[in-house]
Amino acid sequence: MNKPMPLADFARLPPVHGAQLGDGLAGAIDAVAERAPPGQRFLRYGWYAAALAAYGGEARTLIVEREGTPVLALPMVATGPRWLGMAAVPGSYWPFRSFPVRADAGAGAFDTALARLARAVTALRIGPVYDDDPAAGPLIDAARARGWAVLDRFVADSYLLDIAAARRDAAWPRNSTLKKNRFHEKHLGAHGTLDWRFVGGADWASRAFDDLAAIERASWIASRTDGRDAKFTDDGHGRFWRAAATDPVIASMMWAAVLDVAGKPAAFSFDLNLGALKYAVANSYDPAFAKHSPGKLLYYRNLVRGIADGITRVDWGAGDSGYKRTIGAEPGPAIRDWLLVRPGIGAVAARALAFAWRRSGHHPTTPDTRELPSES
Template structure:
C-alpha cells in the first residue's frame, strides 16, 4: 500500500509567468489597472479606447499573466514605415502616456514582457512620462539587463504642490492670499452673479465639457494659436475626454471646477483625481474678466476643496512655472520621451541615433535665480 504524502513533502512550484499578444485592446486592461498603484488606475481600457477613437490607430495588447492572472497590460499601436516595426503606447499626453502594471507583478514579469515585445517590434516609444513611473522604471531596468538600447529625450520639468506639507507649515493657503482673493472676488462680482461649481465625469458629459470648451474658444489659446491644443473643443482634444468619460470608473476620476458669471462660463480648472493625488490637466478663463484673476480665484477654491476631499498633492505637469511657483509648487520629476530598441542590429542603430533623438527634445530650463539672495530657487 502506498504511503500518503504529507503536505510538507510537496514542493511548491514557482508561479508560471507568460506573455501573450492579443489583437485589439484587451478587456484585462481594467483588471491590471485596478491592481496598479493608485496614481495609475486611470489607465483603463476606455482611456486607451478613447485615444484610438480620437487620434486613430489599431491596437494590439501584450498581456503578462502570472498563474493565469493578468499583471501587466501593454497596449501599443504601430507608427512609421511598416518595415521599421515601430510601436508606441497610445493614450493622451495629459497627464502622461504610460501603461498599467500590477503594483507587485512578480519576479520575471517584465522579462517576459520584453521577450514577447522583441518578437513584435524593433522599437517601442513610451512617453512622455515622468521619471520614476512605476511601470516604466522596471521595464527600463529589465531592458538594459537584456541588451536593449534605451534612449530618452527631455520634454519638460514637472511641478508638484505638496499641500499637506504646506498646510502643516503654518496653514495653506495663507490668510494674506485669502484676503486678496476675497478682494478680487468682490470686484469680479460687479460683472454679475458668481457661481462656483464642481463637476465630475457624469456632469461633464451632460454639458460640462461644452462649458469648458466655450471658455477655451474665448481664451488666449483660440486667439493666439490654431486651437489644436485646446483640451475640450471639437477642433482640439474634446473627442478624447468625452469618450473617456463614458467609463463610469474613469468618470468618477474626472473633475472640473467651473466659475460662471451671470450663468455664462468664465473660468475652469480640470483635473484627474487619483486617490490622494490630483493631476492638474488644464485651466483657462475668459479674458473679459482677466483684470480680476478669475482663473486664480477658481483654482484656489478648487485646491481648498481638494484638501477637504483628502487630496494632499497636486501634479501640475509641465508648462508655465510662474503661477505654479506662486501657489507653492516646486520642481518635480523630469518628463521624458523614451525609445526602447531591441537587442542586435536595431539596438546598434538606435545607439548611433541617440544624439539625434536627444536633440529632438527640449533643453532643461536654466535655474531661476532669486534677485535678492542670488541663489537658485
C-alpha cells in the same frame, strides 16, 4: 510509516509567467488597472479606446499573466513607416502616456514582456512619462539588462504641491492669500453674479464639455495658437475626453471646477482625482476678466474643496512654472519620451542616433542634474 514533510521544507518555485499578444484592446486591461498603483488606475480600457477613437490607430495588447492572473497590460499602436515595425503606447498626452501594471507584478513580468515584445516589434516608444513611472521604469530597466538600446529625450519638468506638508508647517492657504482673493472676487463681481460650481462623475454630459470648450475658444490658446492643444474643443482634444467619460470609472475620476460670471462660463480647472492625488490636467479663463485673476481665484477654491475631499498632493504636470511655484509647488520628477529598440542592427543604429533623438526634445529651463543610467 513515513511522516509527511513539513510545508516549510518545500522549496518555493518561482512564479510562472506567460505572455499573450492579441489584436485589439484586451478586456484584461481593466483587471490590471484596478490593482495598479493608485496614480495609474485611470489607465483603463476606456482610456485607450478613447485614444483610438480620437487619434486613430489599430491596437494590439500584450498581456502578461502570473499563474494565470493578468499582471501587466501593454496596449500598442503602429507608428512610423510600417516596414520599420515600430509601436507606441497610445493615450492622451497628459497627464502622461503609460500602461497599467499591478503593484505586485514583480520583475519577472517585465522580463516576460520584453521577451515577447522582441518577437513583435522593432522598437517601442513610451512617453511622455515621469522618471518614477511604476510601469515604464521597470520595463526600461529590463530592456537595458536584455541589451536593448534605450534612448531618452527630455520633455519637461513636473511640479508637485504637497498640501499635507504645507498644512503641517502653517495654515494653507495663507490668510493673506485668502484676503487678496476676496478683494479680487469683490471686483470681479462687478461684472455680474459669480457662480462657483464643480463637475464630476455622472455630471459629465455634453453640456459640461461644451462649457469648457467655450472658455478655451475665448482664451489665449485660440488667439495665440492654432488651437490644436486645446483640451475640449472639436479641433483640439475634445473628442478624446468625451469618449473617456463614457467609462463610468474614469468619469468618476474626472473633475472640473468652473466659474460662471453673469451666467456665462468664464474659467475652469480640469483634473483627474485618484484618491489623495490630484492630477491638474488643464485650466483656462476668458481674458475679458483677466484683470481680476479668475483662474487664480478658481484654482484656490478648487484646492480648498480638494482638501475637504481628502486630496493631499497635487501633480501640476508640465508647463508654466510661475503660478505653480507661487502656489507652493516644487519641481518633481522629469518627464521624458523613451524609445526602446530591440537587440540587433536596429539597436546599433539607434545608439548611433541617440544624440539626435535627445536633441529633438526640449531643454530644461534649469540644469537637469538628475542622473540616468548610462547606455552601454
